[in-house]
Structure formats: C-alpha cells, structure tokens
Amino acid sequence: MADLDKPAPEPKRSWADEAENVPPSSSETTETVATPPIAEAVDRLSIGGEDKTEETKGLDLSDDSEIKAVTTGNTIYASASTFEELNLSQELLKGLYSEMNFSKPSRIQAVSLPMILTPPYRNLIAQAHNGTGKTTCFTLGMLGRVDMKQKVPQAICVCPTRELAIQNEEVLLRLGKYTGVTSLCAVAGLPRTPITAQVVIGTPGTLKRCITSGQLSTRYMKILVFDEADHMLAEDGFQDDSLRIMKYIERSTANCQVLLFSATFNENVKDFASKVVKDGNQLFVKKEELSLESIKQYKVYCPDELAKIELLRDRIFLVAEKLAQTIIFVRTRKSASDLHKTLSDAGWSCTAISGNLEQEKRDTLIKEFRAGLTKVLICTDILARGFDQSQVNLVVNFDLPVKHYGGPDYEVYLHRVGRAGRFGRKGAVFNLICTERDKKVMDDIEKYFQHHVAEIPSWQSEEGFEAALKEAGLI
Ligand code: ADP
Ligand code: MG
Numbered sequence: 001m002a003d004l005d006k007p008a009p010e011p012k013r014s015w016a017d018e019a020e021n022v023p024p025s026s027s028e029t030t031e032t033v034a035t036p037p038i039a040e041a042v043d044r045l046s047i048g049g050e051d052k053t054e055e056t057k058g059l060d061l062s063d064d065s066e067i068k069a070v071t072t073g074n075t076i077y078a079s080a081s082t083f084e085e086l087n088l089s090q091e092l093l094k095g096l097y098s099e100m101n102f103s104k105p106s107r108i109q110a111v112s113l114p115m116i117l118t119p120p121y122r123n124l125i126a127q128a129h130n131g132t133g134k135t136t137c138f139t140l141g142m143l144g145r146v147d148m149k150q151k152v153p154q155a156i157c158v159c160p161t162r163e164l165a166i167q168n169e170e171v172l173l174r175l176g177k178y179t180g181v182t183s184l185c186a187v188a189g190l191p192r193t194p195i196t197a198q199v200v201i202g203t204p205g206t207l208k209r210c211i212t213s214g215q216l217s218t219r220y221m222k223i224l225v226f227d228e229a230d231h232m233l234a235e236d237g238f239q240d241d242s243l244r245i246m247k248y249i250e251r252s253t254a255n256c257q258v259l260l261f262s263a264t265f266n267e268n269v270k271d272f273a274s275k276v277v278k279d280g281n282q283l284f285v286k287k288e289e290l291s292l293e294s295i296k297q298y299k300v301y302c303p304d305e306l307a308k309i310e311l312l313r314d315r316i317f318l319v320a321e322k323l324a325q326t327i328i329f330v331r332t333r334k335s336a337s338d339l340h341k342t343l344s345d346a347g348w349s350c351t352a353i354s355g356n357l358e359q360e361k362r363d364t365l366i367k368e369f370r371a372g373l374t375k376v377l378i379c380t381d382i383l384a385r386g387f388d389q390s391q392v393n394l395v396v397n398f399d400l401p402v403k404h405y406g407g408p409d410y411e412v413y414l415h416r417v418g419r420a421g422r423f424g425r426k427g428a429v430f431n432l433i434c435t436e437r438d439k440k441v442m443d444d445i446e447k448y449f450q451h452h453v454a455e456i457p458s459w460q461s462e463e464g465f466e467a468a469l470k471e472a473g474l475i
Helices: 038-045 050-055 090-099 107-117 134-145 162-175 204-212 229-233 239-252 267-276 287-291 305-322 333-345 359-370 410-417 436-449 462-471
Strands: 067-072 124-127 155-158 183-186 199-202 223-227 257-262 281-285 295-301 325-329 351-353 376-379 392-397 427-433
Touching: 067 107, 090 134, 090 162, 107 124, 107 134, 107 281, 124 267, 134 155, 134 162, 134 223, 134 257, 155 162, 155 204, 155 239, 162 183, 162 199, 162 359, 183 204, 199 204, 204 239, 223 229, 223 239, 229 239, 229 257, 229 267, 295 462, 305 325, 305 333, 305 392, 305 427, 305 462, 333 351, 333 376, 351 359, 392 410, 410 427, 410 436, 427 436, 427 462
Parallel strands: 124 257, 124 281, 155 199, 155 223, 183 199, 223 257, 295 427, 325 376, 325 392, 351 376, 392 427
Antiparallel strands: 067 281
C-alpha cells in the first residue's frame, strides 16, 4: 500500500442517489457534455502495465482473450478448470457444489482464484464483466484464507451500499456453510460491542468507525477486499474512507492481502488503484469487450416527461407482466417516490427504493423483491452496482445515468445494464430519451462503448416493443 497521506478531501457528494431533484448544473446545454475520443476511450480501459514488462509474465488465456493478466514476481499461476484444482477444503467444495450448485469455475474464478489462494498471497486488482461471478472469487478468497480455529477478525470486505454488504454476507454464509465461519455485517445501526467475527463485511463509513474506535481489531487481518473497487477508490466515491481503512490495517499488521474487484476501472481509478495497491497481480478486460453484447439495449424517444410516464404505464408495465422482474432506474430520490406514487395511483403494482427510506424499510423492500413478491422495482443508483437477482431480465433507464456536471456516467450505465442478464442470462434495456441533453448523453454512451443502441421506432408502438423483446429473446 502506498503512503496515503493526502490533501483535505473535497466536500462529499452523495453518489447517484441525490436528495434534490435539481438538474445538473450544465442544464440543457450540450457543449458541456464531455465526449472522450474513441481512441482515448479504448485506451482508457485497455490493459496497462507497459512499464512493468520486465518483471511480468503473461498468463495463458488463449481460450478467452478478453481478460488480460499482468503478474508480478516469480509465481506461476495455472488457470483452474475445476474447483478441485484450487486445493480448497472439503467444506468449501461442499459449499460450492451442494449449497451454491456450481459445477465449475467461471472464467474470472478460474484465473483469479489461483492468484488469490497461492502463497505469497499477492494483492490483486481484477476486472471482469458484470454477472460473471466476482463475488465467489473474493468470498472464496476470504474463506480460503481465514483460519477457522482462530475466533478473531481476519477478513474485511468493503462494499458501497448496505444492500451489497448484506448480499455479500449472504453469499459468504452459503459458501462457507460447512466451514463454521463466523461473520458480521457492519452497516449503519451496528451495536458498539467488540467484534469477534472472523469475516466482517460492511460499508466504508461504519467500517472506518469500527476500526478507528478500536471496536474492530485489525491485528490479525489477512485479507482486505473492496467490492465495486473503482467506486470505492474514486474521488467522488469513497476514496477517503477506503484509504483510511487501508492505512489503518497497514499500520497494525504486515502482509495483509488486498483485493480490488469491479466490472469497471476507468483510466484515473486504474492508475490510482495501481499506485495504492502495489506489487500485485492485475486482470483487466479490454475496453472493446465491455459492451455487453448479450444484453439487448434500445432507446426510445419520448416527446416530453409525461410521455415517459405514459410509456411506462402503457407499454413497459404490460410487457413487464410477461417477464420475470424489472428494475427502473431514476436519477433522484424524489423522482423515485414521485414515479412510484404516479404508477401506484394508476393501479400498477411496484415498489420504490432510495437512500432516504429508513434502513428497515429498504431491507424489507429488497427481501420482497428477492422473493419475487414484487415484479417491478423503481430505484436510484443505490442498486446500480452489484445487486444480483437472476430473475431481472428487463432494465429501464427512465433517467439516463449522468454525473454531477451533467455528462454521461459510463461506468454506471454499464453497471445498470449488468443488473439484467446475470451469469449469461438474456436481458433487455430500454433507455428513455426526452431532451436534447438526453440525446447527447445517449450518443456519447454509444460512442464510448462503440456499441450501436437500436431505436424503437415510436414510443407508442406496441409492435415496436414486442419486436424488441423478441429480439432480446425474452418473449
Ligand atoms: P459479479 O461478477 O457481477 O459480481 P456475481 O458474483 O454477483 O457477479 O454472480 C452472478 C451470478 O452468477 C450469481 O447469481 C452467482 O450465484 C452466479 N455464479 C457465480 N459463479 C458461478 C459458477 N461458477 N457457476 C454458476 N453460477 C455462478
Ligand atoms: Mg459484484
């Protein structure tokens, strides 16, 4: 880990779950929307590490060129085609087969797990597509490294939201069902008693508080994981808290392995991550491979905001009834509750979740959606990343993902799309376009990912929507 002392942080901004329904400051102007040149954009997520060539070796990934590996040191890692090859305990194998029902490792699991589990347990920065099983990589990593006989905290996993922390702990407990592992979910509301759980999964603010107050000892820490790591290290994300946590652990124990996992790492974050998490192995997906071809994306032009609501009511809800589950993304907390009210008043059954709801309410709504009791969920970007519900096959961008200054948020777009079509399943995305600014944002997204997004001929055309869903393989 690098020296983490740095200038005073900028004022914290809420992430993708804004309290106010105020348009971004760039308002309707299109000039302020930054479009990266395609070549530059391609470069930004393609593999780096040229400066390391002397000490690096490529891993043979010939059967799947989309993941590029840069390894450090002398360790040779063989990709694992079966879970048995990973030298996991019988208890963990049982968890994988009988609890998770997995038969063989996904590509990212095959490549990253040997790196994580082989001494000298190097740090790892790993990127892999949404829905390809990254959770299993770092969860098995933690379970594989924890000494089950020692009843002290040995692994920490930092996640951007309460929902993701809870979800990741659930995966840990299922995978580790036969190991006797103890765990704790450290999110807001946690009682202030000393923590003895072996694995602690939580949100950055709560974890930082637990660590700095001495409630959570870091002396025996073996492995520190950041899920959605690009966001955890981004300046407009959780950089300050994440660095504090890293620094604290670094001070109290030597050789704690750090793992960073995400589907997206833009150039800035990637550089920063490589500086902070030094001497590690790296796995990156080539920029051109990130467009998620398997999930069909469409855009629909709507004359005004009212038309967007009519479209939801008259088209999307009708088709959503035939589909498994749908997530509708909006930009602000207020638009989430307004849209929920409008649609409920019109007799449609749906729920809405955003950061201003009470925590228990958030948990209940998520549970209902997971159980399939609700089919349509309206939400802000608190669920854009990581939320894993395999039944979701339709995503609607009611508002396109934009950054604070009004330009497109490419990473969040990719993460939202990735809520549909988990682990190779089929999925569709409808992007609703209303203003000139929306058009520009959509254009920029298409250019950035070099991916043409087909247009539905008319927002009122039932046939248009049916054809789109047929093409996506959903009906
Ligand atoms: P992400 O890479 O986006 O974090 P997740 O870890 O949430 O993806 O995994 C997506 C889905 O794929 C989950 O429902 C998970 O149970 C499933 N999955 C992960 N690994 C495997 C595997 N080896 N075989 C079958 N399904 C898997
Ligand atoms: Mg994930």
